[in-house]
Structure formats: C-alpha cells, structure tokens
Amino acid sequence: MKQEFELFFKKLLGEENAYFDEIHKRAYSYDATRKHYLPDGVLFPRNERDICEILKFCNENKIIIIPRGSGSGFTGGALAINGGVILSFEKHMNKILEIDLENLVAVVQPGLININLQKEVKKYGLFYPPDPASMEYSSLGGNVSENAGGMRAAKYGITKDYVMALRAVLPNGEVIRAGKRTIKDVAGYNLAGILIASEGSLAVLSELTLKLIPLPKFKKTAMGIFPSVQSAMNAVYKSLASGVSPVSMEFLDNLSIRAVEQKFQKGLPVDAGAILIADVDGNVKEALDEDLKKLQHYFLEEGALEFKIAKDEEEAANIWFARKNCSQSIAMYGNLKLNEDITVPRSKLPKLLEGIEEISQKYDFKIPCFGHTGDGNVHTNVMVSDKNNEAEVKKGYEAVEEIFKLTIELGGTLSGEHGIGISKAPFMKLAFNEAEMNLMRNIKKAFDPNNILNPFKMGL
Amino acid sequence: MKQEFELFFKKLLGEENAYFDEIHKRAYSYDATRKHYLPDGVLFPRNERDICEILKFCNENKIIIIPRGSGSGFTGGALAINGGVILSFEKHMNKILEIDLENLVAVVQPGLININLQKEVKKYGLFYPPDPASMEYSSLGGNVSENAGGMRAAKYGITKDYVMALRAVLPNGEVIRAGKRTIKDVAGYNLAGILIASEGSLAVLSELTLKLIPLPKFKKTAMGIFPSVQSAMNAVYKSLASGVSPVSMEFLDNLSIRAVEQKFQKGLPVDAGAILIADVDGNVKEALDEDLKKLQHYFLEEGALEFKIAKDEEEAANIWFARKNCSQSIAMYGNLKLNEDITVPRSKLPKLLEGIEEISQKYDFKIPCFGHTGDGNVHTNVMVSDKNNEAEVKKGYEAVEEIFKLTIELGGTLSGEHGIGISKAPFMKLAFNEAEMNLMRNIKKAFDPNNILNPFKMGL
Incomplete structure (x- = not known):
C-alpha cells in the first residue's frame, strides 16, 4: 500500500x-x-x-x-x-442502537454478534429467530450479507425474512436507505432485497433494522429413530406437507450417529439408518400437543422404530447433543472435510440421500450427512482420509462436483446458507446460465462501477 | 407503428x-x-x-x-x-401449471387471477394468503410486479413473502431463473428479490413459483368500537406489540362509518370515533381464544366502548360488511377521490391520524380514512367535492402532498401496496435522495439498457 x-x-x-x-x-x-x-x-x-x-x-x-x-x-x-x-466492524460498529418495543424491530450496527441481539431482546419477551450455527460469534452484518439460515428456518425462515430496512454506503461514498420499519413498502425498487446475500459486493451495510417477534412460551423436543435414511427423509416431507410446522427438523445419518457415539458414548442407536430431531413451539400447549401427535403419526407411518418426546429440558438437551456434536465427531473419517450446504426441495431429500450414497461408493469416500432437513438443507461431508495426498484430494473435489450436479438436477441450490464466495465460485456455471451470470455482473457494475467492493467473488 | x-x-x-x-x-x-x-x-x-x-x-x-x-x-x-x-397475459398465459403438494408450492403463469389460485389450492386444504382488494380480478403477475399486500398482511405478510422463484425474460430475449423451490437459496444475487415490486420495468415475468401454507382450520372475528380514532390506533399497536397475531386488523374512522351507515342503514355507531375489526385464525381453538382474550384486554384498556366477538359466520359477515363497503360509500363526500395507500410504523398511527385531521381542517376537505392498520397501512381519501373545479382539484393534490410529507416524517412510505407508477412518481423526491434515485436508474439500465420495458415510470 x-x-x-x-x-x-x-x-x-x-x-x-x-x-x-x-x-x-x-x-x-x-x-x-x-x-x-x-x-x-x-x-x-x-x-x-x-x-x-x-x-x-x-x-x-x-x-x-x-x-x-x-x-x-x-x-x-x-x-x-x-x-x-x-x-x-467488530471494534466500534457492534452496538444495538434501538429496540423498538412498539413496532417490534431492532436497529443494530453491522458488527453486532447475532447472539448478543438474541439475548438482549429475550429480556423483553422478544425473539430474533435466525440462528446460524455460528450465531455465538458471527455478526449480523455478515448474516445479512450471506443471508444466513439456521436450524429454525423450517418454521421461521431465514435472515432475509427479518430484514426490514438497511442503510448502506455505495462505493462512491453516498448513503442509501432501503426499506422501512413497516411490513408494507412498495415505493421504488426493492433495494434491501438485492443487498441481502450480496456478500459485501454491492455496498457496505452501515445499519440494519431487523424484525422481532414475540418469544413463544413453550417448546418441546421429539425424536424418531429410523431404519433407513430414506424412510426418515420421507417422514420429513410428508409430515411437513401435512401441516405440522416444527421450528426445526434435523437429521443425522448412520455415519454421523456412529461418529458421535464413538466419541461420546451416549448410547445412540448405532445401527439406525437415521435419527430425526424436531422442536415444536408456540404459546398454547394444546397446539404443541397437536403438532407432536402429527409428527408421531407420520414418523411411525414411515417406519420409525422409535418415537420419543423429551419429558423435560434435560432430556431435550440430551437428544440435541448428538446433532450438535456431529460436525466435530465426523473428523474420525478423515483429516480433510469437504463440507457443503446443498439444499433441495424437501420431497427430493430421499433421492438426494440415495444419490449421495452412490457417489460415496463410486469414489470410495465416507460421506456423512446431517443437517436441517425441515427446509431441505443437508450438510454433506466428503471425508478425505489424507489431506496431503493430492490425488485423494482431487478425487474428493470430483465427488463434491458430482454432489452439486445431483443437487441441481433435483431442483436444488449450490448453497442453502454459506454463500458462494471463492469456494463455490467454480461451480456457479453448473447452476447459472450465461444470461444470469451476465445480469449479475451488470448489477454489480450498477452499484460498483470501479469494482472495488469485494471483487472477483461469486464467480463474477 | x-x-x-x-x-x-x-x-x-x-x-x-x-x-x-x-x-x-x-x-x-x-x-x-x-x-x-x-x-x-x-x-x-x-x-x-x-x-x-x-x-x-x-x-x-x-x-x-x-x-x-x-x-x-x-x-x-x-x-x-x-x-x-x-x-x-390474460388470454393464454393464465394457467396453474402445477400444485406441488409435497413441497407446498404452486407454479403458475403470470396472467392467472389471484382468486383462481386461492380457490384451487383450497381444494387441497392449502392457502395462498396474499389478498389484495383486487384479488377477484387482479393477476398474480401484476401482484408480484407491484408486491401487492392485502388484509391478511399483519399475520401472513405480503406477496414478496410468497415468491419462491421466478422465470423472467430480459429485454434482450434471454430467459433468467431466479430462486428455487427451497426455503434456503443463497447462490448468487437475490434476483427474485429485485424483480418483485419492479413494476414490469426490469424483465417480463413468465412463470411464478409461489409458496403455499396449510389452510388454518378455524377463524373468528372480533370488533371494537372506540370513542376516538387515536384510542383505536393505540389499541392496534399495543395489542400487536403484546404478541397477538391477528390475520387482519382493519379500521374505519368516523367519516367512513357515517358514509356506510347513510348508504346501507346497518345500525352502525355513527358517533363512534373508530371501529376496529380483527380476524384471528389457527388450527387450535384454545389459541384463538387466547388471542381474542388479549385483544379484548387491550381494546378495553385503550377505552373501547364495546367489544364483540362474532358468534357465527353470519355475524362475522355483518361485522365485515362495513369495512368492505367503505370505499364505495365515501363517494357521498365528493365526486373526486384522491386515495393513497400510505403506511407508517404501527406506533405512529395515532400521530398520523392526528396529522391527517389537521390537514383536513387546513384544506377544508373531508378525508375519510380506513384500511389495514394491523400493518400500519391506511387508505386516506381526500374527497374533492367537484372534480371540474380546477382550483379545488389543485388544492386536493396539495393536501395529498402534505399527507405524503407527514408520512415520510413519521418513517413511513409513499406506498404500502399500490406502487409508484405514474401517479406517485412526482412524490418520489420526497422519499428518496439523489443517490437512491440514481442507483435505481442504474439498476434499470443493468436489466434494460435500451429502456424499452415500461419506461419513464416510478420517477426513473
């Protein structure tokens, strides 16, 4: 410099x-x-x-x-x-500027850590639902720029569903305001809409106005053990199509279950094809009971070997323990983890998992899968046993590319949560045609003609 | 040509x-x-x-x-x-292409009339919530292009909350696909986000993929009569801030009540300051009862003279009759109606109505107000008694401009539902700065460099 x-x-x-x-x-x-x-x-x-x-x-x-x-x-x-x-923004621009209890919005700076907002609004009986796995350390500016998801998306949606307004600075130094503190606002183009998920490439966010909702009073956790991953995936989409609205509907496949059990000895069913974990919440106990009854019905109908409702918070925490420790436990399968966050329409989950099993056999990699099936979002992990073996690593990436192709074929997306950045940029051509890529380049130019803002990302 | x-x-x-x-x-x-x-x-x-x-x-x-x-x-x-x-699109491209019961989405052509989708999905126990007042004749392509709202927005949001994916044709004839049939999709820019509400000026929508939700089983209607419009507006935002989630929360002011009563003689309380009408819905009766209890509490706390829950559908229809016939009834106040769909943060509703009253006195126009207060959206109607009196009409538009200024001051928007088009284009400068207007022009150019698509609208 x-x-x-x-x-x-x-x-x-x-x-x-x-x-x-x-x-x-x-x-x-x-x-x-x-x-x-x-x-x-x-x-x-x-x-x-x-x-x-x-x-x-x-x-x-x-x-x-x-x-x-x-x-x-x-x-x-x-x-x-x-x-x-x-x-x-972590040093200065990390504050809550306002919690507006009358209109149920929070105004925050981009460097504020997600969990700090969640904790603060909880004091007022309010709730900020987006909960990326990184919520204890990721910033809300980052969350908006990547349009972060999380476990609660099946019921509560993702970051974009909570962005009411943004202030942002254009590359030429001019400030723009996008959106309002109102549910309805159709004056002018939806500038907030295009800034969300733009990965810091269009403008620099300087202030976020986020929607809050009343904190639900009750929560319950249920678990189902399934003979096969396909039966679990069928249970996911059929129960959701029936009208149950679980906060989250998470799954672990057999490889993930075995990995957690080997590391922590919790007595998990190591021969099960998959475990499904679902939370339901609400303000009226009867509504939760109805949801749980429906879940039980569809889980058993799809062949669940066991269905269990946690009696108290401790039991719920035990059930969740397996899911929350998947990511670290699967390290036993290799020292290089090529993890992706593909997402497909929920009804395609059984086919997706079937295809991944075939890819696993074809390339001879263990590919443990877990994630947010309630919204079709599966974390796939191609485990390369030796990260110093170049040929193996190359083969690993070939397996990843095949998973992406399968995902696109099934009407899914390269990324449900993590964005494109540089890691997935080479795969953009699998998902987008030349017209779409050119349009995105033109939009980038409309905001940033000199290409100074986070350039050369997202395959642009 | x-x-x-x-x-x-x-x-x-x-x-x-x-x-x-x-x-x-x-x-x-x-x-x-x-x-x-x-x-x-x-x-x-x-x-x-x-x-x-x-x-x-x-x-x-x-x-x-x-x-x-x-x-x-x-x-x-x-x-x-x-x-x-x-x-x-009304002649050929007006069909439902698919109702995907497994993933709860509908794929439709842009010319499909909103109500035809609502009726069809109801057969499967499903629900497409966006309900602009025009839903019996407006098309879904138009709804998306204007980001139409409706009565149910307080609980269910607006059109943009139901657009999962779009196909669209760029001015150069290339087809782009935006979004997926998945809750999560963060690959590339949010192209669907910017197409929504773009008033047909960026691309031509050719196919819409819309989210459906399970149809709630139960619905109840409540009504409150208030001594003043301010007390009603306080009841609106306080009950919503308390966590009640009514499907809709509609209001009529005194001028609207009188107009409906004069036309239809329904025994409405012509001396009341305002009437609030609220629908609650859900799958569990206990949850509805709890919502109604809270509404009653806040309505009475804010001074409601009467609170009534409809016993059956007939009584509910009677309650709704007044609201549904406002628009035609107020014609008694003048033969030119300058109606606007301003929206403010809910807590600003009392101030907004107070300000409109002052504007009404200053300009000596009757300005009956009614609308969707649950989301802060008020339909204001400056009634000009003689549309052939040029001076009167000019004064009417001055009153409208003052209402817009007040709205912006209160953090509101020029348009909650109707868009900008040509009618509100002159007022864009009240709401947007030069940087924002230039950015919108640049975005327009990125999509449509020859400016052939619905040009010279929205103040661009």
Missing part, C-alpha cells in the same frame, strides 16, 4: 483504527475456510461517516475494500484474495 | 394474437386510475418463447413494451404513457 494511502487512513480514523503492520494483516487474513490471503491494511470505521470517507477515497484511488464481520464464513467472502483493505 | 413491425408480430403470434386496430388499442388504454393512453398495439403471447421473440425484436427496434396483467392497478403501471405495445 502506498505511503500516502496509509497516511490518509491514519489521519481519517486515528492511528488506533488503521493498521498496516504484519501482525494485523495476518490476523485478518483468514476465515473459516482456513485459507489465508494477506490484505494491505485493516481499518476500523467508527461510524457511517467514516465508511463514506473510506469508500470515497478508495473509489477514487481504486483501492479494493473487503467488508468483514467476524470472519466466520465458510466460503471465503471475507478473504482479501486480491489484496486491498479490510473494513472491520 | 410501422407496417413491417405489425407484420412481424402477426406472423410470430398469428393474426388472432396481435392487434393494431382502434378497438383493441382503446380496450387496453386504461387501468384503475381511469387515465387513458393509447398503445400502438396489443400482443397476446402464447408462451415464454413468444415473449422471448417479442422482446428480442422490440429491443432491436427500440419498441416500448408494457407488460399488463388485468389493468387493475391504481398507479398507472400498465398504462402506455409513451405508446408501445401492450403485452397481455
């Missing part, structure tokens, strides 16, 4: 908010992909005005900017793959 | 699907604004391929295209204000 650029940033933000030393650059060089790319500097804006000044300067001088929440992304969205400055 | 262009269209679509005669042009010259603009022709595409060919030809020859559903819009979105050809 040119000396004069460094001086500009230091003068604008103060020495304590603009860093160009090796230690800071290294600290902001990575994310959850475990890949490293050194940026040219790290900036901590104190407010929206700082963002405006930074962007204006960068736009004039063609300096690349990478907006960064907590760096917990799985696809490299926050990586400085072509250098540039990191714009981090 | 050039002879050669007419010949091209007639050859492409057949004589029976391409018209350039006066009668057809006149028949497609108007919409619900009652304004008239003659188009140069009317085309009835039979399928998506036709749309592609039409658009490609028009793009090459710079012919303006106005996509048109049923022409029921209130803001002139379907008017050929600068000539061009009308693209109408």
Whole structure:
C-alpha cells in the first residue's frame, strides 16, 4: 500500500483504527475456510461517516475494500484474495442502537454478534429467530450479507425474512436507505432485497433494522429413530406437507450417529439408518400437543422404530447433543472435510440421500450427512482420509462436483446458507446460465462501477 | 407503428394474437386510475418463447413494451404513457401449471387471477394468503410486479413473502431463473428479490413459483368500537406489540362509518370515533381464544366502548360488511377521490391520524380514512367535492402532498401496496435522495439498457 494511502487512513480514523503492520494483516487474513490471503491494511470505521470517507477515497484511488464481520464464513467472502483493505466492524460498529418495543424491530450496527441481539431482546419477551450455527460469534452484518439460515428456518425462515430496512454506503461514498420499519413498502425498487446475500459486493451495510417477534412460551423436543435414511427423509416431507410446522427438523445419518457415539458414548442407536430431531413451539400447549401427535403419526407411518418426546429440558438437551456434536465427531473419517450446504426441495431429500450414497461408493469416500432437513438443507461431508495426498484430494473435489450436479438436477441450490464466495465460485456455471451470470455482473457494475467492493467473488 | 413491425408480430403470434386496430388499442388504454393512453398495439403471447421473440425484436427496434396483467392497478403501471405495445397475459398465459403438494408450492403463469389460485389450492386444504382488494380480478403477475399486500398482511405478510422463484425474460430475449423451490437459496444475487415490486420495468415475468401454507382450520372475528380514532390506533399497536397475531386488523374512522351507515342503514355507531375489526385464525381453538382474550384486554384498556366477538359466520359477515363497503360509500363526500395507500410504523398511527385531521381542517376537505392498520397501512381519501373545479382539484393534490410529507416524517412510505407508477412518481423526491434515485436508474439500465420495458415510470 502506498505511503500516502496509509497516511490518509491514519489521519481519517486515528492511528488506533488503521493498521498496516504484519501482525494485523495476518490476523485478518483468514476465515473459516482456513485459507489465508494477506490484505494491505485493516481499518476500523467508527461510524457511517467514516465508511463514506473510506469508500470515497478508495473509489477514487481504486483501492479494493473487503467488508468483514467476524470472519466466520465458510466460503471465503471475507478473504482479501486480491489484496486491498479490510473494513472491520467488530471494534466500534457492534452496538444495538434501538429496540423498538412498539413496532417490534431492532436497529443494530453491522458488527453486532447475532447472539448478543438474541439475548438482549429475550429480556423483553422478544425473539430474533435466525440462528446460524455460528450465531455465538458471527455478526449480523455478515448474516445479512450471506443471508444466513439456521436450524429454525423450517418454521421461521431465514435472515432475509427479518430484514426490514438497511442503510448502506455505495462505493462512491453516498448513503442509501432501503426499506422501512413497516411490513408494507412498495415505493421504488426493492433495494434491501438485492443487498441481502450480496456478500459485501454491492455496498457496505452501515445499519440494519431487523424484525422481532414475540418469544413463544413453550417448546418441546421429539425424536424418531429410523431404519433407513430414506424412510426418515420421507417422514420429513410428508409430515411437513401435512401441516405440522416444527421450528426445526434435523437429521443425522448412520455415519454421523456412529461418529458421535464413538466419541461420546451416549448410547445412540448405532445401527439406525437415521435419527430425526424436531422442536415444536408456540404459546398454547394444546397446539404443541397437536403438532407432536402429527409428527408421531407420520414418523411411525414411515417406519420409525422409535418415537420419543423429551419429558423435560434435560432430556431435550440430551437428544440435541448428538446433532450438535456431529460436525466435530465426523473428523474420525478423515483429516480433510469437504463440507457443503446443498439444499433441495424437501420431497427430493430421499433421492438426494440415495444419490449421495452412490457417489460415496463410486469414489470410495465416507460421506456423512446431517443437517436441517425441515427446509431441505443437508450438510454433506466428503471425508478425505489424507489431506496431503493430492490425488485423494482431487478425487474428493470430483465427488463434491458430482454432489452439486445431483443437487441441481433435483431442483436444488449450490448453497442453502454459506454463500458462494471463492469456494463455490467454480461451480456457479453448473447452476447459472450465461444470461444470469451476465445480469449479475451488470448489477454489480450498477452499484460498483470501479469494482472495488469485494471483487472477483461469486464467480463474477 | 410501422407496417413491417405489425407484420412481424402477426406472423410470430398469428393474426388472432396481435392487434393494431382502434378497438383493441382503446380496450387496453386504461387501468384503475381511469387515465387513458393509447398503445400502438396489443400482443397476446402464447408462451415464454413468444415473449422471448417479442422482446428480442422490440429491443432491436427500440419498441416500448408494457407488460399488463388485468389493468387493475391504481398507479398507472400498465398504462402506455409513451405508446408501445401492450403485452397481455390474460388470454393464454393464465394457467396453474402445477400444485406441488409435497413441497407446498404452486407454479403458475403470470396472467392467472389471484382468486383462481386461492380457490384451487383450497381444494387441497392449502392457502395462498396474499389478498389484495383486487384479488377477484387482479393477476398474480401484476401482484408480484407491484408486491401487492392485502388484509391478511399483519399475520401472513405480503406477496414478496410468497415468491419462491421466478422465470423472467430480459429485454434482450434471454430467459433468467431466479430462486428455487427451497426455503434456503443463497447462490448468487437475490434476483427474485429485485424483480418483485419492479413494476414490469426490469424483465417480463413468465412463470411464478409461489409458496403455499396449510389452510388454518378455524377463524373468528372480533370488533371494537372506540370513542376516538387515536384510542383505536393505540389499541392496534399495543395489542400487536403484546404478541397477538391477528390475520387482519382493519379500521374505519368516523367519516367512513357515517358514509356506510347513510348508504346501507346497518345500525352502525355513527358517533363512534373508530371501529376496529380483527380476524384471528389457527388450527387450535384454545389459541384463538387466547388471542381474542388479549385483544379484548387491550381494546378495553385503550377505552373501547364495546367489544364483540362474532358468534357465527353470519355475524362475522355483518361485522365485515362495513369495512368492505367503505370505499364505495365515501363517494357521498365528493365526486373526486384522491386515495393513497400510505403506511407508517404501527406506533405512529395515532400521530398520523392526528396529522391527517389537521390537514383536513387546513384544506377544508373531508378525508375519510380506513384500511389495514394491523400493518400500519391506511387508505386516506381526500374527497374533492367537484372534480371540474380546477382550483379545488389543485388544492386536493396539495393536501395529498402534505399527507405524503407527514408520512415520510413519521418513517413511513409513499406506498404500502399500490406502487409508484405514474401517479406517485412526482412524490418520489420526497422519499428518496439523489443517490437512491440514481442507483435505481442504474439498476434499470443493468436489466434494460435500451429502456424499452415500461419506461419513464416510478420517477426513473
């Protein structure tokens, strides 16, 4: 980075908010992909005005900017793959600005950690449902930029369903406001709609207005043990089509069950084809009971060997333990995990799991699967036993590509939650035609003509 | 229109699907604004391929295209204000293509009338909630293009909350697919998000995939009579903030009550400040009872003179009669109705109604108000007694502008449901800054570089 650029940033933000030393650059060089790319500097804006000044300067001088929440992304969205400055909101712009109890919205800064909002609004009997697995450390700005999902999506939807309004700074330093604190707003283009999931490539979010809902009073947890993964997948989509609305409907396949059992010895059914775990919630006990009755009916009808309702919170926590420890437990199958977050229409889940089993045999990899089947979102993990064996790793990626192809064939998407970033960019051509890719490039240009905002991501 | 262009269209679509005669042009010259603009022709595409060919030809020859559903819009979105050809879906592209009972989605063509989808899915115990007042004649393509709302928005949201995927044709004739039949999909930009509410100015919708939900089993209707419109507005936002989730929460002010009573003699309380009508629904009777109990509590706390729960469907229909006949009844106050669909955050409703009362006095117009207060959406009607008195009409529009200013001051929007079109285009500058307007123009250009698709609308 040119000396004069460094001086500009230091003068604008103060020495304590603009860093160009090796230690800071290294600290902001990575994310959850475990890949490293050194940026040219790290900036901590104190407010929206700082963002405006930074962007204006960068736009004039063609300096690349990478907006960064907590760096917990799985696809490299926050990586400085072509250098540039990191714009981090974790130091200053991490606050709750307002909780509006009359209109049930929260106004927050982009660096606020998801769980901090959840905890705060709970004090008022309110609820912010989006719960990505990273919620204890991922930022809401990151959540909006990736349109993060989570376990509760089957009933409560995903981040986009809770974004009411955004303030954002365009690359030329101008501030735009998108959306309102109202359910209905159809004046002008849906700018908030296109900013959500844009992976920091169109504008820099400076303020988020998020919808809250009343916290449901009751919650219950149920579990079903199935002879095969197909029978479980049938139970998922049939019960949901019948009108049950579980908060979450999660599953573990046999490989995942075995891995958790080997690591933790919890007495899990290691011969089962799959376990389904479902939470139901609401304000009226009778409604929960009705939901549970329907779940039991469809689970048993599809061949469940066992159906159990947790008696209390401790039993519920025990049931959830297996699901929550899948990700770490499956490490026993290999030291390189190629994990993807594909999603298909729920009725295609049985076919998807069948296809993955075939791919597993064809390539001779263990592919444990678990995830959010209530919304068709399956976490597939191609386990490569030796990450230093180049041929094996290459074969692993071939298996991943085949999983993507199968997913697209079934009407599904490359990514249900994690975004595209750099990890999935090579696969965009499987999912999008040239017209769609060109249109996305044109939209990028409409916001960011100099291509300074998180460029060369998403296959654009 | 050039002879050669007419010949091209007639050859492409057949004589029976391409018209350039006066009668057809006149028949497609108007919409619900009652304004008239003659188009140069009317085309009835039979399928998506036709749309592609039409658009490609028009793009090459710079012919303006106005996509048109049923022409029921209130803001002139379907008017050929600068000539061009009308693209109408009502003749051929008006079908339900699929009802997917396993994934709870419907795939439909843009010309399908909203009510026809509602009726069909009801046969399967399913529910398509968006219910614009025009639902008996407005098309779903139009609903998506305007992001139509309706009475049920307080609980069930609006059209955008039910759009899962779209197929659309770009002005250059290329087909794009946006979204999937899945809850989660974060691959690439949210193209469906920006197409919704774009008023036919970015691409021509050729297929809509809409979310369905299970039809709730029970419904109940309650009514409260309030001494003042402010007390009613307080009851609205306080009961909603308490966690009640009514399907709809509608209101009539005193002028509206009097108008309906004068026309229909139903024994309405003509001295009341306002009436609130609320529907609650669900699958468990206990849950409905709990909601009704809460409504009663907050209505009475805010000073309701009477609270009544309808015993049966007939009583419910009687209660709803007043609300459903507001729009026609208020004609007694003037022969020109300047009606707007402003929306504010719910807690601002008391201030909004107070301000409208002041504007009414200042300009000496009756301004009856009614509408969907559950989502902050108020239909305001500046009643001009003589539409041929130019000075009066001008003053009427000044009153409207003042209502818009007040709405924006209160954090509200120019349009909750009707869109901008031409009617509200002059007011866009009240709501959007230059950066926002420029960005919208750039987005328009990214989709439609030759500006052939419904150009010069929305203040762009």
